[in-house]
Amino acid sequence: MTAQVTASITTGYQLENGFELNSMANIALMAASRFWFFVAVVGQLLFVYYIVSFYGNSALHGDFVVWNKVLPKGYIPGDTMGNLAVVIHIFLAVVVTIGGPLQLLPELRTRMPFFHRLNGRIYIFTAFMISITGLQMVWGRGIEGDNESFFQGIGQHLGITLNALLIMVFAVITVSYAAKRQIAHHQRWALRLFMVVSGVWFFRIGLMLWIFINDGPAGFDPQTVEGPAIVVLNFAQYLLPLIVLELYLWCKAKANAVCRLMMASGLLLMTAAMGTGITLAFVGLWLPHV
């Protein structure tokens, strides 16, 4: 009898403890992911602030030549198609960077489904157009030894091209799951799409963090922004966020408190690194031009 009572008390205690640990891990993972998202959105809004202040302001005054200060060969007199692609690309950069986070806000999704559907259509269309204009910019102006080219070397060309292809493929998959009303799949692909669309933003954050960690440019030539570190970063800008996202989704689906707690801690560390990169990019890359 006593043994039975002891066993049931012990089991109850373990269950209760397990339950507490589980709910604590759930709360920790949710809080860490929301905090990551909040910091990322702040960083992306700072990017938008820079784009509007620098590119938008000069475009309003009809002064496109000034773009070449930041974007060498961004404006080439006489190259109407090439210049048009750059102008559309920069304009859409603002739309896609604001539209993405709005799509992921659960409050907006549930309270304003009409807005979610409208913004979703604009977001998908913009994701396609920014990829197509980006591809025109990358390949339309040569590869190497060509002084009109934006990027040098086949490595950088392939890295950013794969990014553009992933954006378009993920956009189609996200929409197709929405059309089939398979919401869980739709939401997972929407997150993957957000990560690849944010690739070029991650590149800037990652580059500044890399320079900071190495106490100066390492693995690339700061004059031409060319070298192995830049090629690796061109792939890592979307592959690394995708890997982290898959780990997060895996831990979230698994009923394992330890996994979730570890993921929450990892996310906090990554948020700290991302916050540092955002601050460095804002101060070093963007603020001097606004």
Ligand code: HEM
């Ligand atoms: C999807 C989100 C994207 C956003 C928000 C975005 C935004 C921008 C911005 C703001 C610039 C001006 C450079 C600066 O001032 O920092 C730029 C340049 C450029 N973008 Fe994009 N872009 C995106 C995707 C792409 C893709 C998918 C490609 C290639 C296929 C691409 C190719 C380029 C190229 C070649 C340049 C000029 C060189 C450079 O500064 O990197 N972009 N982009």
